[in-house]
Amino acid sequence: MRILNIIHSYFNHHTKAIDQYDVSSYINDHCREQFDLGRETMRFLKAAILAGTVAVFAATSAFAADVKIGFIVKQPEEPWFQDEWKFAEVAAKEKGFTLVKIGAEDGEKLQSAIDNLGAQGAQGFIVCTPDVKLGPGIVAKAAANDLKIMTVDDRLVNADGSPIEDVPHMGISATKIGEAVGQTIVDEIKKRGWNMSEVGAVRVSYDQLPTAVDRIDGALSVLKANGFPQANIFDAPQAKTDTEAALNASTVVLNKNANIKKWIAVGLNDEAVLGAVRATETVGIPADSMIGVGIGGADSAINEFKKPTATGFFGTIIISPKRHGYETALNMYNWIADGKAPEKLILTAGQVALRDNYETVRKELGIE
Ligand code: GLA
Numbered sequence: 001m002r003i004l005n006i007i008h009s010y011f012n013h014h015t016k017a018i019d020q021y022d023v024s025s026y027i028n029d030h031c032r033e034q035f036d037l038g039r040e041t042m043r044f045l046k047a048a049i050l051a052g053t054v055a056v057f058a059a060t061s062a063f064a065a066d067v068k069i070g071f072i073v074k075q076p077e078e079p080w081f082q083d084e085w086k087f088a089e090v091a092a093k094e095k096g097f098t099l100v101k102i103g104a105e106d107g108e109k110l111q112s113a114i115d116n117l118g119a120q121g122a123q124g125f126i127v128c129t130p131d132v133k134l135g136p137g138i139v140a141k142a143a144a145n146d147l148k149i150m151t152v153d154d155r156l157v158n159a160d161g162s163p164i165e166d167v168p169h170m171g172i173s174a175t176k177i178g179e180a181v182g183q184t185i186v187d188e189i190k191k192r193g194w195n196m197s198e199v200g201a202v203r204v205s206y207d208q209l210p211t212a213v214d215r216i217d218g219a220l221s222v223l224k225a226n227g228f229p230q231a232n233i234f235d236a237p238q239a240k241t242d243t244e245a246a247l248n249a250s251t252v253v254l255n256k257n258a259n260i261k262k263w264i265a266v267g268l269n270d271e272a273v274l275g276a277v278r279a280t281e282t283v284g285i286p287a288d289s290m291i292g293v294g295i296g297g298a299d300s301a302i303n304e305f306k307k308p309t310a311t312g313f314f315g316t317i318i319i320s321p322k323r324h325g326y327e328t329a330l331n332m333y334n335w336i337a338d339g340k341a342p343e344k345l346i347l348t349a350g351q352v353a354l355r356d357n358y359e360t361v362r363k364e365l366g367i368e
Pocket residue numbers: 078080128152153154171172211241268269270295296319
């Protein structure tokens with residue numbers, strides 16, 4: 001495996017014809033110290049590379065087939081995570097490695113998923129954890145199984161709540177995307193000529209998750225800067241980041257404030273805002289008295305936009321499952337195959353989409 005790794009790495013750096021000097025100097029310069037190779041192994045390696053292109057390419061594809069990467073997500077039923085998997089599969093096909101998709105809804109399942117990957121001979125995994133506070137335990141589990149680890153969407157935290165910076169992470173630029181939610185709502189409130197003092201805001205919250213707090217704070221900061229009264233913002237804490245939990249939490253808020261007739265809703269994702277929208281429908285608030293703007297842009301939002309008449313789900317900020325799925329998987333592959341460690345922190349952008357332009361936005365983002 002180690003030798004295949006070196007051969008593979010050689011070909012990733014050398015597209016020109018093989019010559020004796022090239023091979024020898026590459027191995028001397030790059031591999032001897034890094035891999036602590038003995039004289040015999042060095043000789044074997046040089047011979048293997050010089051033996052010919054065909055044999056070496058056979059070896060490199062054998063290497064790719066040996067690579068197994070896990071992609072663990074906290075909510076496999078959520079369209080966003082299915083899209084991440086779909087794009088990770090594209091990377092797997094392109095590079096020829098095996099992708100192992102695992103849903104882990106709680107800490108126990110996550111721990112055994114990591115052990116499982118170790119037992120299967122995987123070399124690394126990407127994870128969106130069900131609970132960021134499991135951070136140090138997850139890192140230790142990965143190390144015990146000799147697995148490289150990267151996180152996606154939800155960043156692991158230390159016991160003191162600070163992010164675990166050593167683990168490469170790809171997430172969304174939460175505050176900025178939240179601000180785009182806030183701006184979209186403000187623009188629509190103005191367009192509808194609503195008086196902000198008469199509008200209530202459902203804050204569908206999941207405060208144990210830092211990215212959720214950042215997204216929602218971003219949205220509310222723009223609303224408040226535009227005159228939305230703090231007193232009209234009502235917290236609806238959800239037990240889980242799905243639509244049902246958001247519906248339950250939002251219903252409580254609406255029932256407690258039955259005097260308010262116009263509403264807006266913010267939350268960490270489309271599911272959260274959809275829960276609030278479903279709640280307004282249940283209590284009889286008409287669609288044109290609700291402005292919900294989500295974050296995501298996967299099927300949850302699209303199915304809503306496809307309905308023949310507009311609902312209270314006014315818009316979403318489309319984020320990129322392609323970057324979060326394809327790019328993380330590719331980065332993990334390059335780390336394993338090439339020793340090229342990924343960037344420690346990548347924050348991706350989003351784009352506002354409404355009922356009438358979401359198809360164009362999706363095309364622009366290459367996620368059709
Ligand atoms: C969190 C949310 C998901 C999705 C991702 C995007 O994990 O729970 O719904 O929004 O972030 O990074």
